[in-house]
Amino acid sequence: MHEPLLSDHAATPADLVRISLFAGMAAAIGSRSLEVAWEGGTAAALRSRLIAEHPTLAPLLARSAVAIGDAYVTDDAVVPPGADVAIIPPVSGG
Amino acid sequence: MTALGTDTEPQAAESLLVWEPIDAARLLAAVADDAAGANVLFTGTTRGVTDGVRTSRLAYEAHEPLARAQLARLRDEAIAHYALTACVVSHRLGEVAVGETSVAIATSAPHRRAAFAAAEWLMERIKSEVPIWKCEEAVDGVRTWIHPDSPPQGNTAANHANQDGAA
Numbered sequence: 202m203h204e205p206l207l208s209d210h211a212a213t214p215a216d217l218v219r220i221s222l223f224a225g226m227a228a229a230i231g232s233r234s235l236e237v238a239w240e241g242g243t244a245a246a247l248r249s250r251l252i253a254e255h256p257t258l259a260p261l262l263a264r265s266a267v268a269i270g271d272a273y274v275t276d277d278a279v280v281p282p283g284a285d286v287a288i289i290p291p292v293s294g295g
Numbered sequence: 296m297t298a299l300g301t302d303t304e305p306q307a308a309e310s311l312l313v314w315e316p317i318d319a320a321r322l323l324a325a326v327a328d329d330a331a332g333a334n335v336l337f338t339g340t341t342r343g344v345t346d347g348v349r350t351s352r353l354a355y356e357a358h359e360p361l362a363r364a365q366l367a368r369l370r371d372e373a374i375a376h377y378a379l380t381a382c383v384v385s386h387r388l389g390e391v392a393v394g395e396t397s398v399a400i401a402t403s404a405p406h407r408r409a410a411f412a413a414a415e416w417l418m419e420r421i422k423s424e425v426p427i428w429k430c431e432e433a434v435d436g437v438r439t440w441i442h443p444d445s446p447p448q449g450n451t452a453a454n455h456a457n458q459d460g461a462a
Binding site for chain 2: 221223224225261264268272289291292293294295
């Protein structure tokens with residue numbers, strides 16, 4: 202599932218992770234993306250970091266999936282520094 | 296897909312995500328095949344009233360690379376699982392006026408049951424798994440992003456029935 206994407210994102214400093222937000226989560230903090238300091242760790246650890254830094258995201262974050270690049274990852278997947286992460290809250294297409 | 300001269304058209308029949316109005320007839324034409332005896336077209340259109348609240352506008356956004364990948368995967372799964380002759384899917388993004396098509400699925404198969412079942416299955420999966428979100432703007436100007444109570448990868452679209460603005 203999880204793909205290392207470091208080589209595709211040389212523009213992102215290696216000690217950061219860039220996080221894309223959508224829909225109600227972007228509306229909650231008034232931004233479509235965040236950068237957080239990140240030394241590497243699991244997707245679950247990244248959730249905890251995000252909640253600590255942006256408590257208003259907590260309710261939706263608890264119900265969200267995590268994606269790296271164009272693939273969903275599980276909570277035990279490793280998120281490398283520099284990865285392009287997206288938080289995917291409950292979907293409502295159709 | 297078909298001999299319709301599609302190269303000159305601005306919107307290919309198979310576009311998974313589009314920002315322009317969906318031409319559902321083109322999707323139906325795209326699945327036509329001599330091997331198919333059944334052709335099903337489903338269109339989801341934006342509703343003007345949900346739970347008694349009048350909606351003035353709807354807008355959709357997506358994680359586009361992930362949504363394209365998921366839509367292509369689901370389409371391919373539908374073709375394989377239901378032994379379809381052909382299948383095309385298109386979901387619209389951006390503002391969609393009430394009454395316009397937000398999503399369209401066309402399936403073809405040798406017999407009707409597979410074509411109907413595949414369209415229904417695909418729609419359920421799209422609504423529960425593909426990273427696309429709907430924003431409803433009521434006539435009083437209040438904008439609400441819709442996030443159903445189930446987790447995004449659950450296959451329990453029935454739980455979302457009260458929060459659907461379309462389809």
